[in-house]
Amino acid sequence: MSTSAESGPPLVRVICVTYDPGSELDDFARSLEDAASGPVELVLVDNGPHADAADAVAAAYGGEVVRTGENLGYGRAANAGAEGATAPWVVVANPDIVWSPGSLDTLLAAAQRHPRAGALGPALLNVDGTLYPSARALPSLTQGVGHALFARLWPGNPWTRAYLRRQETADATERTTGWLSGACLLVRREAFEEVGGFDPAYFMFFEDVDLGERLALAGWHNVYVPSARVTHVGGTSWRERPATMITAHHRSAERYLHHRYDRWYHWPVRVAVSVGLGIRERFELRAAR
Structure with missing residues (x-):
């Protein structure tokens, strides 16, 4: 991925919340390099007791590690990663995401078509290539x-x-929806700050449903962009x-x-x-x- 020194200030801050990750975090960062043509700021928010893996990936790919000192949960950690951001867009993503080439560029292009988009989400593919229902009505x-x-x-x-x-009846249609999966989500920083980010009361799960609902109540749209595709390995936290x-x-x-x-x-x-x-x-x- 391009650094800000090479090509100007980053357009996107990519926040990845981790908890003692394995090799999937390196896969995440490596695939991110081909997901965007412009500068990207990578921030790894480490919720776990050991930051070795996050430190190694940050050093290899030009990222920054934010140490929380405790397991804050997903939403609170994402909020911590967004603090001080100046880029107009923020990505919140799981470490077990693999980006398809150009997928972040595709999301950003869709954002230009939807000026009231507060959040945009890609098509989430399972490892077998099937589609996960990541854009749903409330x-x-x-x-x-x-x-x-x-x-x-x-x-x-x-x-x-x-x-x-x-979702199944419209899985190939770019459209406004009720909420988008927080496994990989592009959020307009202005909208994210306006609604106060993720509700910290949710430790894990449903923080994305709640965010989508609050964005809509504030007049922003949640936009599903199936032309942007990422693979969600899924289940790493559940397995451990x-x-x-x-x-x-x-x-x-x-x-x-x-x-x-x-x-x-x-x-x-x-x-x-x-x-x-x-x-x-x-x-x-x-x-x-």
């Missing part, structure tokens, strides 16, 4: 609760099928710490749904969500042992 009451409670225990449930089908990730996922789902359905007459929904997610969490924790 769920309706029945879809949101049904998907949250039954997606893992009953993958073919009608609420999850309806929820995911809304499944119990922690399962609990974090359920706490974040509960927080988001309680916040979204916070009227007094939604109390039966909140009770059902808490009870249902508690049962599902216990089931998944037993299965993960």
